[in-house]
Amino acid sequence: MRLAARQLSPAAHWCLIVLCVTVCYFAAGQIGIQWAIVRDQISPLWPAAGVALAVPMLLGPRFWPGIFLGALLTNIALGPSLVTVLVISSGNTIGPLLAYAVLRRLGFRNQLDRLPDAVLLVAVGAAGGTAVSAVLGTGVLVLDGALSPGDFWATALVWWTGDAMGVLTITPLLLLAPRFRLPAEVPLARWGEAVALAFCGLGTAILATATASKLFLVFPVLVWAALRFRQAGALLCSLCACSSTVFAAVHGIGPYGSYELATRMLHVQAFDATVALTALTLSTIVLQRDRATAEITDAWRQITEMVDLIAPRQSLRSAMTPQREPDTDDELAG
Structure with a gap:
């Protein structure tokens, strides 16, 4: 398996990782849809948001198309229109990438072994980046007529907090996964x-x-x-x-x-x-x-x-x- 991976060209290796990211995001999105309470696509716990933020942290920002394609496949069946789905998928991609850029700028470390790293993940990752996705997604639903203007803030709040909960619960586990090792001898x-x-x-x-x-x-x-x-x-x-x-x-x-x-x-x-x-x-x-x-x-x-x-x-x-x-x-x- 390792020999086959080494024989892949850089472009094929990139495509393979993008495909894996797409599948992971889509699977996490399907879990979140089971809890959706607004239009069958806005959930109070959206695990895909945690996956989206972990991808640039662990793999790098160049694999962002996997996030976009995963969000597109998740939302395309929910509508209401292709343009709206494209904007929502773009927001689901832009938010995590902005959060990643700010976190790296502020010296965030994936090890999460310092209290400032935990604070940054909460303030920037869970609260900041997800707000971009929530406002952009809710706004385009209102403009498309899928939501009434009076439901904007209530829907945006559920969207934002759902994405934030996904970041708080899923992203730290994914950041921890590459470093997890079972001890050789456990009593x-x-x-x-x-x-x-x-x-x-x-x-x-x-x-x-x-x-x-x-x-x-x-x-x-x-x-x-x-x-x-x-x-x-x-x-x-x-x-x-x-x-x-x-x-x-x-x-x-x-x-x-x-x-x-x-x-x-x-x-x-x-x-x-x-x-x-x-x-x-x-x-x-x-x-x-x-x-x-x-x-x-x-x-x-x-x-x-x-x-x-x-x-x-x-x-x-x-x-x-x-x-x-x-x-x-x-x-x-x-």
Whole structure:
């Protein structure tokens, strides 16, 4: 397989990656459509937005046609017209690319091992770039007559927050995926703890969709996941909780059934944003603490090695240096 990949020409290699990006975006878009609440294409959780931002970060901006083609295939069956679909697909491409350019300009790192990186991902990636897609897409739907002008802000808000939730839940996981490695030897107790966390995470996510009083059960599990399993555990628990609450809100289940659609979406997206921000920020802080501890440990080891290296030489030098005999005049003076 590697030999065949090496024999591909640069153009064929580019086309192959663009095709893979198109398929990934389309698959993520189909998942988001299952939760659509406005025109069957605007969802409170749009995973494709997270894929779109991760593509230039991981592969580079030159593979942007994959994002555009994936968005085009996702929206072309939903209409309302080809021109509108082209504009929406363009917005879904321009927003992530603008966010990527700003993030790189501000020194963002894909490792997400610093708190400023997490803040930049939230402020620029989740809030900034997605606003471009939401405003452009909603505006063209209003101009095409698919939406009434009075529905502009409500629709744009759902679109924007849905894309932002996709970035907060999907993009960090995709950035983490290339660096994820299972340890060579994992103790049985560690596997047991991971299974227990999975059951607790799934259980609290389901309970959070039952009644409003059980929503806060998610946060202790997020703390446990961040402290013990770092970003991978915290982000997976966050994705599970957010997906469950969005499903409940879309179908009017549990604490969301008694509200109108706009109020229902406002409540669930405020909760999901809090969950996603808590998972991302806390796990990043824990990772940053681990890195600082490792650097201190390494510095202490180097200092200890230097002291061990210097001490024998200093002892040998002291032994080889003759002691000065006191002068006779000094003895008489004493």
